[in-house]
Amino acid sequence: MDYIDPHIHMVSRITDDYETLARMGCVALSEPAFWAGFDRGTVDGFRDYFRQLTEVEPKRAAQYGIQHYCWLCINAKEAENVSLSREVIAMIPEFINKPNVLGIGEIGLNKNTRNEAIVFLEHMELAIRYEQQILIHTPHLEDKYQGTRMILDMLAGDSRIDRSRVLVDHVEEHTVRHVLEEGFWAGMTLYPVTKCTPARAADIIEMYGAERLMVNSAGDWGPSKPTAVPDFIMEMRRRKHPESLIRKIVYENPLQFFSQSQGFRFTPRDASETVASR
């Protein structure tokens, strides 16, 4: 089955992973800007990273027939440095019109601090000013519930936000309802230990339905599995869910959400027609 991984960090993966993803049916992916495993020191470090996301990775992906898209931001872990964050936010417009950029992300919270909230709000302002979609990282483990509620408060507090153009990622059993009820899109990340398993993601689909829900691998440099989306597909098949439902979650939903981005130009396999932004 053709599928789209809406959240994966390919800068951290080897080229063989692109080949494996293509063999498993991945036809497109989107790569949010994230933490490199260390705090970067200068705005030029981010400028180079954004060049990697907008110039290098699309070419690496294209070698295997995968269409590569990305999101730009300074992530929550580095947001404690507010002055650097502001420099990065001021620099992002240099890249916003690159052909594979979908919006601002993955912005969010990490430890739910004041500085993280300030930088989150300034990213929101940037997205609104440039009419960009937003992809949001919610915190890990014990911080997730509190941080997700804080993020929803900030989004709901600004009437200029179009909720249908915002994806709140890494939802789990205790946060998915809040995100969907507020009218946002929700992403489930399939991680070996710290987030959703394919079975629990299938449970959440059975409980909440498939509207505005996606699954992703968030494959990165840590413990993660870039082929987690096919694991989810297999779990859904083992439960005898129809192919049409599975395809909606792993292909049609990402297409519907991404199609709202100005930079989205997707060519389906075996089709001459291009799905462009609305």
Next chain:
Amino acid sequence: MAMPLTALETLNREFLEIRCRILDLAAMLDRLERSNDNVADDPRVKRIHEALDVLKTTHEDRAEQVQLTFSRAYDDNWQQALKVKPR
């Protein structure tokens, strides 16, 4: 959404997996108590036992309740507490 599998089909499929995970859990708790030092007062151990209590309930939202057991509380006055001005 309708569940394609019956409860019996799910039990047939997952019984050994459930058994295996309960055994793993039991062995981990035994391991904690076998050491010379004592972590019974560690707040994480308290949370583990609270989560085990959730498993024994008959509600259908046990996964959500376990998640909340391991979560920091949300305060809807956080913006005032952190002095963050909403947009």
